[in-house]
Amino acid sequence: MDEFLALSRLLTGLDSLKTVDPLAVESRMAADYLRLMKDQFGAGFNALLAIYRNVMTASDPLAALINDPGFAGDAEMAAKQIVNMWLLSQYGGGAGKLPDQDAGFFEKGFVWAEIKAHPIGFSHRNYGYWSSKP
Secondary structure: OHHHHHHHHHHHOOHHHOOOOOOOHHHHHHHHHHHHHHHHOHHHHHHHHHHHHHHOOOOOHHHHHHHOHHHOOHHHHHHHHHHHHHHHOEEOOOOOOOOOEEOOOHHHOHHHHHOOOOOOOOOOOOOOHHHOOO
């Protein structure tokens, strides 16, 4: 799990993935996303992990990862899926691949806090909140 979180942090730039409270929802997200990566993108995910293990001590591990000759193809697709999962809670897509699928945590996607908005179609506020100025 720690390796998956470190790889996710490298790919997304999300510092909050550095330390995840085991009781927090992010821990469950990480476990589910890791399972989905293994189930849906096994070969590409394994290739991505192998590359990551070789470059993680480089001075610029992200550049080393992206520029590795083995990164093209399935490993690159797996990297994109990790970013999609953490930011939008989606995976799949691409020609000949799965259609976009919900990864189960849409309202918890990290993109919402970054753009200072609530998830589309989801709010914790009471019905009608939009009728009053903030």
